[in-house]
Amino acid sequence: MTEPAGAPATTARRRVPARQGSLREHNLALVLRHVLDAAGPAGAAPPSRADVATATGLTRGAVSALVDLLIGARLVAELPPLATARAGRPAVPLVPAAGTVVGLGAEVNVDYIGVRALDLAGDVLAHRTTAGDFRHSDPAGVLAVLAGLVGEVRAELPDGARLAGMCLALPGLVDRVTGPLRLAPNLGWRDVDVVALLAAHPEVDGLSVRLANEANLAARAEARAGAAGQSFLYVSGEVGIGAAIVLDGEVFAGRHGWSGELGHTVVDQQGPRCTCGARGCLEQYAGKDALLRAAGRDVEEPVDALLDAAGAGDERAARALRSAGEALGVALANFVNLVDVETIVLGGIYGPLAPWLTDAVVGQLRSRVLAAAWEDARVAVAAGGAHAAMTGAAVVVLRAVADDPSAWLDAPV
Numbered sequence: 001m002t003e004p005a006g007a008p009a010t011t012a013r014r015r016v017p018a019r020q021g022s023l024r025e026h027n028l029a030l031v032l033r034h035v036l037d038a039a040g041p042a043g044a045a046p047p048s049r050a051d052v053a054t055a056t057g058l059t060r061g062a063v064s065a066l067v068d069l070l071i072g073a074r075l076v077a078e079l080p081p082l083a084t085a086r087a088g089r090p091a092v093p094l095v096p097a098a099g100t101v102v103g104l105g106a107e108v109n110v111d112y113i114g115v116r117a118l119d120l121a122g123d124v125l126a127h128r129t130t131a132g133d134f135r136h137s138d139p140a141g142v143l144a145v146l147a148g149l150v151g152e153v154r155a156e157l158p159d160g161a162r163l164a165g166m167c168l169a170l171p172g173l174v175d176r177v178t179g180p181l182r183l184a185p186n187l188g189w190r191d192v193d194v195v196a197l198l199a200a201h202p203e204v205d206g207l208s209v210r211l212a213n214e215a216n217l218a219a220r221a222e223a224r225a226g227a228a229g230q231s232f233l234y235v236s237g238e239v240g241i242g243a244a245i246v247l248d249g250e251v252f253a254g255r256h257g258w259s260g261e262l263g264h265t266v267v268d269q270q271g272p273r274c275t276c277g278a279r280g281c282l283e284q285y286a287g288k289d290a291l292l293r294a295a296g297r298d299v300e301e302p303v304d305a306l307l308d309a310a311g312a313g314d315e316r317a318a319r320a321l322r323s324a325g326e327a328l329g330v331a332l333a334n335f336v337n338l339v340d341v342e343t344i345v346l347g348g349i350y351g352p353l354a355p356w357l358t359d360a361v362v363g364q365l366r367s368r369v370l371a372a373a374w375e376d377a378r379v380a381v382a383a384g385g386a387h388a389a390m391t392g393a394a395v396v397v398l399r400a401v402a403d404d405p406s407a408w409l410d411a412p413v
Contacts, residue, residue: 024066025406030056031066032405035076035094036120040226046079046093067094073409074100074162075120075401096120099158101408103397104150104166104207105390107214108142110134110186110239111288111300114387115149115166117157118394120401122224126156129387133300135239136188143197151203162408164401166207167393168194169214171240176257181211185264185275186240186283210396215242215260216251217392218347221384223249224395228380232343233335235262235328236389237350239288245339263287265331285327288349294320303349310356318356325357329364336369336377347382354381 034055038047047055053063070076077097081090098121106115114129128149134142150166157163172184181192194211198204219234223246228234230249236242241263245252253259263283264276271280284290289299295306295317309317332344344361346354358379365379366372384391401408 025404027056027058027062028066028069028405029403030058031063032070032075033402035070036096036402039096039122040224046095048082048091048093050091052094069409070405073405075405075408096122098123099125099161101164101398101401102157102161103164103394103401104153105169105217105393105395105397106146106150106166107169107217107387107389107393108134108146108187109169109171109214109389113142113146113149114390115146115153116387116390116394117153118391118398119161120398124391125158125161126153127387127390128152134187139187139189139192139194140197142187143194144201147198147201147203150201150207154203163207165209165397166204167210167212167217167396168198169217169389169393170194170211171214171238171242173256173258173261174211174213176253182258183276185277188275212393212396213242213244213253213257213260214238214389216244216253216257217390217396218242218382218384218388219244219246219251219345220392220395221388222246222345222347222382222392223251224391225383225385227383228343228345231341232345232380233332233339233341234345234347234382235332235350237286237288237346237348237353239283241283241287241328243335245341262331262335265334267327267330282327282331286324286331291320291324291353294323303353307352307356321353321356322360325360326364328357329361330368332361332377333365333368336365337371340371341377342375343378343380345380345382347384347388351382354379 031052034052038044049063049067050060053060074097077095079093079095081092099119102117102119104115104117112129112131116124117126119125170181170184171186173182181189181194183190195209198209215236218236222228222234231247234244243260243262264281266280267282267285268280272284273279274281274284292299292301306317310321361379365377
């Protein structure tokens with residue numbers, strides 16, 4: 001496995017041909033993004049060269065030359081020609097190349113860590129997770145375990161696969177791109193240079209590593225899944241509670257990348273002390289640990305045990321779920337009043353718990369959102385799959401490839 005020196009930086013997406021500057025590099029990215037986006041969850045037919053030319057405004061000759069470059073770089077592949085009733089050459093469908101360029105998505109959360117390898121075709125090539133209790137843990141020790149998982153995943157990749165880099169999801173305040181983790185209250189980490197600690201391990205040798213908030217990354221996976229549309233509020237329920245605003249398919253992360261800390265909005269200013277130091281934060285009412293404690297269960301139990309208990313008629317478990325849904329609904333109503341989103345997506349543990357939470361959440365939204373008389377906020381269950389933050393992290397890495405494919409034209413195999 002090899003990769004070009006340095007990871008291409010993410011740039012804003014553009015959908016029209018460039019008229020000045022570096023035309024080939026710009027238009028190469030334009031063509032590749034069109035092929036990648038066409039392979040999304042909508043199930044559209046793979047585009048041909050003619051389809052790409054029509055969509056981008058480039059000439060067919062220019063598109064054909066660019067596609068040949070992308071095929072040579074193993075970023076795009078051709079399917080067998082399609083038989084048509086029309087005269088002329090049959091259309092040759094274009095798809096993202098499978099198993100050639102790989103992004104690693106990793107995550108450190110309070111009760112598990114993991115690594116996932118995703119290729120341009122959207123296939124998971126390798127995946128590793130390990131459970132544990134990482135509350136108030138030693139960053140160096142946890143990251144050493146993570147580095148070991150990275151090594152296992154790398155060893156499982158197909159021969160000739162090229163690594164584009166790694167993005168690590170963390171449950172807290174992360175400075176944009178590679179700046180240090182400022183604070184992860186439930187991990188007990190503060191001002192940790194995560195990238196430097198990882199770089200000390202040979203399993204991470206040669207990989208460019210970037211960091212991001214886990215809810216923001218899970219929201220990217222949800223946007224990729226497409227079920228919620230392109231604008232929504234994603235809520236990630238774990239021990240902590242994160243959120244991400246997605247507008248037109250892009251995460252609004254705020255000036256520093258710190259937006260979406262829904263779990264630390266105040267539900268009751270006289271409430272219990274939170275790990276962040278404040279009182280009455282939502283996490284103390286609707287986070288995983290709080291839910292299990294309220295139901296009289298051990299915090300290390302899985303949420304499935306809570307579901308089983310509630311389903312078997314355990315009134316304490318059912319009451320804990322209703323109370324959590326009401327607290328979550330109060331916080332979400334404040335959020336909707338502020339940012340005017342019409343769809344709320346429940347992810348993380350809230351996905352399987354949704355049947356017990358949704359009625360209470362919707363009730364609070366209808367009674368507290370000023371615009372509820374005209375427009376109900378829709379509450380949906382996440383479609384991004386298990387460990388969505390890892391998928392979103394890998395997507396971020398591969399998006400950088402899509403934004404600068406010229407860096408891969410002469411990359412060694």
